[in-house]
Amino acid sequence: MREVIAEIEVWKNENRAVAIATNVKKEGASLRPLGAKMAVTEGEKIAGSVTGGCIEGAVYEEAMTVIRSGKPKLLHYGVTDAETPWEVGLSCGGTLDVFIETLDSPGWQAIYPRLKECLEENLLVAAVTVIAGRGLGSKMLVWLDGRTVGGLGSAELDQEVAAWAHRQIQAKATDWTHLADSDVFVDVLPPPSRLIVIGAVHIAIPLVALAKTLDFHTIVIDPRKAFATRERFPHVDELILEWPADALEKLRPDESTCIAVISHDEKFDNPALKVALASPACYVGVLGTRKKLPQRHDALRALGVPEEQLHRLRAPIGMNIGAVLPGEIAVSILAEMVAAQHGIYRPQEIQTTQPELFNS
Numbered sequence: 001m002r003e004v005i006a007e008i009e010v011w012k013n014e015n016r017a018v019a020i021a022t023n024v025k026k027e028g029a030s031l032r033p034l035g036a037k038m039a040v041t042e043g044e045k046i047a048g049s050v051t052g053g054c055i056e057g058a059v060y061e062e063a064m065t066v067i068r069s070g071k072p073k074l075l076h077y078g079v080t081d082a083e084t085p086w087e088v089g090l091s092c093g094g095t096l097d098v099f100i101e102t103l104d105s106p107g108w109q110a111i112y113p114r115l116k117e118c119l120e121e122n123l124l125v126a127a128v129t130v131i132a133g134r135g136l137g138s139k140m141l142v143w144l145d146g147r148t149v150g151g152l153g154s155a156e157l158d159q160e161v162a163a164w165a166h167r168q169i170q171a172k173a174t175d176w177t178h179l180a181d182s183d184v185f186v187d188v189l190p191p192p193s194r195l196i197v198i199g200a201v202h203i204a205i206p207l208v209a210l211a212k213t214l215d216f217h218t219i220v221i222d223p224r225k226a227f228a229t230r231e232r233f234p235h236v237d238e239l240i241l242e243w244p245a246d247a248l249e250k251l252r253p254d255e256s257t258c259i260a261v262i263s264h265d266e267k268f269d270n271p272a273l274k275v276a277l278a279s280p281a282c283y284v285g286v287l288g289t290r291k292k293l294p295q296r297h298d299a300l301r302a303l304g305v306p307e308e309q310l311h312r313l314r315a316p317i318g319m320n321i322g323a324v325l326p327g328e329i330a331v332s333i334l335a336e337m338v339a340a341q342h343g344i345y346r347p348q349e350i351q352t353t354q355p356e357l358f359n360s
C-alpha cells in the first residue's frame with residue numbers, strides 16, 4: 001500500500017474514481033509478493049504493479065468494470081497453453097489470484113482514514129479483507145495490541161480473524177486463510193526497516209554496507225567525531241553525532257527497527273540499551289561475551305530496566321556462524337536480525353555465542 005498511496009491521494013483530490021488490485025493468493029514463482037498492489041483510475045493511469053507486466057493490461061480493464069459496477073472481483077491467472085493461447089497468463093509458471101475493489105467500497109471507507117494515518121506515522125498494522133464468501137469486500141484493521149477498526153460482518157468472525165491476524169502481524173507475514181464461510185486475506189504493513197547502530201566502530205562499516213543491500217534505512221550514532229565520519233561510512237543514510245541514548249529517543253524505534261549496540265563502551269552502550277529495550281524495536285543486540293552478560297544485566301537493572309525487557313536482549317550479538325572477521329560478524333548480526341523480523345525464533349531459543357576473540 002505504501003507504494004501506491006501517494007498516487008491514490010492525488011487521484012482522490014482530483015475526484016477520480018480509484019480501483020485497487022491486490023495479489024492475494026499464489027502458487028509457484030512470482031515477480032511480486034502477496035500484498036503487492038496496483039492502483040488505477042481512468043485515462044490509463046496506473047501506480048504499482050501486481051506482476052511486473054504479465055497481466056497488468058488485463059487487470060486494468062477488469063478494474064474499470066469494478067469501478068463502474070462497484071462490485072469486487074477475485075481473478076485467477078495461470079499459464080497459457082496451446083489450447084488457450086488467447087487467454088491472459090503468467091510467464092513465470094505459477095498461478096496468481098488478484099482481488100480488485102473500488103476505493104469507494106464500504107470496506108475501504110471504513111478503514112482508509114486510519115490506514116492512511118498508520119502509513120504516515122510508520123505504525124505496524126494489518127488490513128484484513130474478505131476476498132471470497134460471506135462478507136465479500138468487508139475490511140478490518142488489526143493492530144499488534146489487539147485494537148481493531150471496521151468489521152467483517154459478524155462478531156464471531158471478527159474475533160477469529162483478529163486472533164489469526166495478530167499471529168500474522170507478529171511474524172510480519174501477509175497471507176490468506178479460510179475461516180467459517182469466507183476466504184480472508186491479511187495484508188501486514190510493517191514500517192520501513194531501519195537499522196540503528198550505536199558506535200561507529202570498525203564492525204559497523206560492513207554492517208551498514210550489507211544492510212543497505214537488504215533495503216534497510218541505516219543510521220549510525222556516535223558522539224566521537226573522529227569515528228563518525230562520511231569517509232568511514234559512505235553508505236550510511238544518517239550519521240548522528242550525539243549522545244546515543246538521547247539520539248535514540250528522538251528516533252523513536254518502531255516494530256521494524258533493529259538496533260545493534262556495538263561501541264563496546266559502557267557509558268554509551270548501557271544508557272542506549274535502556275532506551276532500546278523500552279521501545280517496540282523488533283531486535284536489540286549488544287556486543288560482549290556471554291561470560292560478562294550477568295554483569296551487563298546488573299548494570300541495566302541499576303538503570304531501572306525491568307526483567308521482562310532484559311529477556312529481549314540478544315547477547316552476545318549475532319548468530320553463531322564462527323564469525324571472526326568484521327564482514328563475517330556483520331553477516332552474523334544481519335542474519336539474526338532477519339530471523340527476528342520474520343518471527344522465526346525468540347532470543348532464548350537459540351544460543352548465539354560468538355568467538356571470544358571478537359566478543360571480549
